[in-house]
Amino acid sequence: MPSVIKKLHTLQTFITDFYMVALLVVAHLLLGFPVHSDSISKKDSPPIYSILSENQRIEISDSYEVIYKIERTFTVLSSEGLAHAFTSVFYDKLNEIESVEIEITDPISGKTLEKAKAKDMADAAIYSSGSIFDDNRHKYFEVKSSKFPVQVAVTIETKSSSNFHLSDWVPVHRYNQKVTKSTLVVAYPEHIGLRYKAVNLLGEKSEKTVGKLVEVTWVETDLPVQTPDLKKEDDHRLLLAPVVFAMGDFVGKMEDWSGLATWQYELNKGRNVLPEEFIAEIKTMVADTDSDYEKIEILYQYLQKNYRYVSIQLGIGGWQTMSATEVVKYAYGDCKGLTNLMKSMLEAVEIASNYTLVQAGENAEKIETDLPSNQFNHVILQVPLEDGKSPVWLECTSNSLPTGFLGDFTKNRYVLVTNERGGYLTKTPAYNSSEWNTVLSKNVVKIDPQGNATIATKINVQGNFAEDLQNVKQYLDTRQQRDFFNSNSPVAGLIINQYELHVDHKDSLLLADLSYEGFIQKFVQNTAKRMILKPFLGKITDEMLVNNSLNQIDEYLIELPEVMEAENLSENLVLEEEGIKVTLRTSLEGKNLSVNREINLSLSEDISEEAKTELIKRINALGSSNFYFIKNTAALRHD
Incomplete structure (x- = not known):
C-alpha cells in the first residue's frame, strides 16, 4: 500500500508542476504577468495557490480626507486559493465604502462567470474582543468555484474622514501566494507631510510632484512565496504615518x-x-x-x-x-x-x-x-x-x-x-525579578505494593505565575478548574480527588496557594527484582521563561512500599553558569526517597530564543532518568 501511495503522490506532483507551468504561461499571455523561472513550482518549492497583481493608491486631501483605491487581480489555481480572493471591506463612522466591483472570469476562455458590486456583498458587524458598543462593520464577498484556474478582478474605493491612521502596506497578503507585482502610490499635500518606515522591501521607490501633491511610489515585483513558518519580522511591509493629521475638529502634529x-x-x-x-x-x-x-x-x-x-x-x-x-x-x-x-x-x-x-x-x-x-x-x-x-x-x-x-x-x-x-x-514594568517569577512546591507521594500512588501537593506561586492561577479561579468553573489541574500536573496521569485554590496579594505582588490530593495509577513499574520509578519532575517550558527569570523549588518526599536498595541514585547534579544555577539532590533513607530540585535563572534580556530553548533542554535533562530500586528478594522468597 505505501508504494501505491508514493506513486500516486509522484504522479500528483508531476501533474501539479505541469499545471503550474501552463497556468503561469497563460497568466503571461492573457493577464500580462511576467513569468520568471523561479516562479515555476519546483520539487522543494512551496505550493502556489494563487497569483496576485495589485495596484494601490492612497490620496490625502487638504481637508485630511483620505481616498483609498485598490485594484487586484487574482488567478486562483486551486480550492485552497479561494480564500485568497475573499474580499472584505471595512467601514464605520469614519470610513465609508465608495464602490466595490468584483468580476470572476475563466482566464482560458475569457468568459465572465460572475459579477458583483457593493450592494451584492454580505454585510456583518466586526466585534472586537469584549466589545459591547462599536460601529465596526464590513462588507464581504466569498468566491466559489469548482473549476480552476479562475480569475478574480477586484476594484475597491473607500474614503476616510481622517488621516490619523494610514494603513500599512503589506504586498504579500497570504501564505502560498505568488505576488508578481504590487504597487503603492501615496499622494499628499506637502504641508501635511508623510513619514514612513520600509521593512524588508526588495523593490524600488520613486518620488515626484504632480500638481499640488507629492507622490511617492513603491513597486515590489516577483516576491518570494511565503509559508506559515515565516517569522513576522521577516515579512515585507511599509509603515505609514502623516506629519499633520486631524480627527473631527482636532488637528495634531506627530513629528515626535x-x-x-x-x-x-x-x-x-x-x-x-x-x-x-x-x-x-x-x-x-x-x-x-x-x-x-x-x-x-x-x-x-x-x-x-x-x-x-x-x-x-x-x-x-x-x-x-x-x-x-x-x-x-x-x-x-x-x-x-x-x-x-x-x-x-x-x-x-x-x-x-x-x-x-x-x-x-x-x-x-x-x-x-x-x-x-x-x-x-x-x-x-x-x-x-x-x-x-x-x-x-x-x-x-x-x-x-x-x-x-x-x-x-x-x-x-x-x-x-x-x-x-x-x-x-x-x-511599563517587566516583572522579571525573581520575586515576580517564583514557584515553590512540596509533594508527598506514597507508593503501594501494586505500584499505584497517592500524592498530596502544596504549591505557592508569586507574581506572573499567580496571575495564571487567578485567571483559572476567575474564569473557570469548579469542574473546569479540576480538569485544568489534572492536565497541567507535572505528574502524568494524576486524578485529583480534592483541591483548594486561594489568591491574594501583598501590595502589588500577586500571590496564589494551590493544594490538592490525588491518585496516580501505575506510578512505578514493577519487575521480579526491581521497581522502576519513571521521571516525574515537571518540565520547564518556553512559557515559564517569557520573563527571563525563574525561581523554582520542587521538593518530593516519596515513600516506597518497602525498604529497597537504590541501584543508580546519583550524586547531586549541578548546572551553573552566569545567571544560571540548577541543582538536583537525591537521597534515600529507609523507605523514604527525597528529591529536591532548585532552579534559579536570571537571563540577559538579549538572550536568543535558540539559546533559551537549548537551556530548557539542558535543565529538563537533569531530571529525565529513571530511578531503579532493587527489591528485597529474600523477603519475596519467604512470601
Whole structure:
C-alpha cells in the first residue's frame, strides 16, 4: 500500500508542476504577468495557490480626507486559493465604502462567470474582543468555484474622514501566494507631510510632484512565496504615518511622540469634571490616611468594585474618552472612560496621574519606537510617586489585579504617557525579578505494593505565575478548574480527588496557594527484582521563561512500599553558569526517597530564543532518568 501511495503522490506532483507551468504561461499571455523561472513550482518549492497583481493608491486631501483605491487581480489555481480572493471591506463612522466591483472570469476562455458590486456583498458587524458598543462593520464577498484556474478582478474605493491612521502596506497578503507585482502610490499635500518606515522591501521607490501633491511610489515585483513558518519580522511591509493629521475638529502634529501625546491630551481636556457630591464621597474614603499609595489603593479598589468595563468604540469615541460624570452616572465605561474616571478621582484628592496609551495584548507586537504614530489600542494610568519611587501603574479595566500590577496584558512594553506638557515614551514594568517569577512546591507521594500512588501537593506561586492561577479561579468553573489541574500536573496521569485554590496579594505582588490530593495509577513499574520509578519532575517550558527569570523549588518526599536498595541514585547534579544555577539532590533513607530540585535563572534580556530553548533542554535533562530500586528478594522468597 505505501508504494501505491508514493506513486500516486509522484504522479500528483508531476501533474501539479505541469499545471503550474501552463497556468503561469497563460497568466503571461492573457493577464500580462511576467513569468520568471523561479516562479515555476519546483520539487522543494512551496505550493502556489494563487497569483496576485495589485495596484494601490492612497490620496490625502487638504481637508485630511483620505481616498483609498485598490485594484487586484487574482488567478486562483486551486480550492485552497479561494480564500485568497475573499474580499472584505471595512467601514464605520469614519470610513465609508465608495464602490466595490468584483468580476470572476475563466482566464482560458475569457468568459465572465460572475459579477458583483457593493450592494451584492454580505454585510456583518466586526466585534472586537469584549466589545459591547462599536460601529465596526464590513462588507464581504466569498468566491466559489469548482473549476480552476479562475480569475478574480477586484476594484475597491473607500474614503476616510481622517488621516490619523494610514494603513500599512503589506504586498504579500497570504501564505502560498505568488505576488508578481504590487504597487503603492501615496499622494499628499506637502504641508501635511508623510513619514514612513520600509521593512524588508526588495523593490524600488520613486518620488515626484504632480500638481499640488507629492507622490511617492513603491513597486515590489516577483516576491518570494511565503509559508506559515515565516517569522513576522521577516515579512515585507511599509509603515505609514502623516506629519499633520486631524480627527473631527482636532488637528495634531506627530513629528515626535510628544506631538501625538499633546493631541491626545487636548482631545480629553475638560472631560475630568466630577459631581460635587461624588468628590465629597471620595475625600471621605481617604480621610484617614496621609499615604499617597494607600489613597491610590483605596480609590482603585473602589473603582474595581463599583464600575463595570464595557468596550465602546464609536467614531472619534474610539480615541476620546467619555466624561467622568457620565461614567459615574452609568457605572460603566471602556478603558478610556474608566482610566479617565480614576485619574479624575485622584485629582480630587490632589494626586496627579497620567493617561497613558499602550499596545495591549499578551502577544502584542512591539511598537516601532522610531516612527511616532497611532500604534496603540488600549489605555492605562500612570501615577508618579515622589522621592524617586517607581510610578504606580493601574489597569483600570480589571476588577481583580492588585494595585500597581499590570499583568500580561500590558507589562514590559513601550507606552505613551500624556500630560499637560505633551508626553513621552517609556516602558511599563517587566516583572522579571525573581520575586515576580517564583514557584515553590512540596509533594508527598506514597507508593503501594501494586505500584499505584497517592500524592498530596502544596504549591505557592508569586507574581506572573499567580496571575495564571487567578485567571483559572476567575474564569473557570469548579469542574473546569479540576480538569485544568489534572492536565497541567507535572505528574502524568494524576486524578485529583480534592483541591483548594486561594489568591491574594501583598501590595502589588500577586500571590496564589494551590493544594490538592490525588491518585496516580501505575506510578512505578514493577519487575521480579526491581521497581522502576519513571521521571516525574515537571518540565520547564518556553512559557515559564517569557520573563527571563525563574525561581523554582520542587521538593518530593516519596515513600516506597518497602525498604529497597537504590541501584543508580546519583550524586547531586549541578548546572551553573552566569545567571544560571540548577541543582538536583537525591537521597534515600529507609523507605523514604527525597528529591529536591532548585532552579534559579536570571537571563540577559538579549538572550536568543535558540539559546533559551537549548537551556530548557539542558535543565529538563537533569531530571529525565529513571530511578531503579532493587527489591528485597529474600523477603519475596519467604512470601
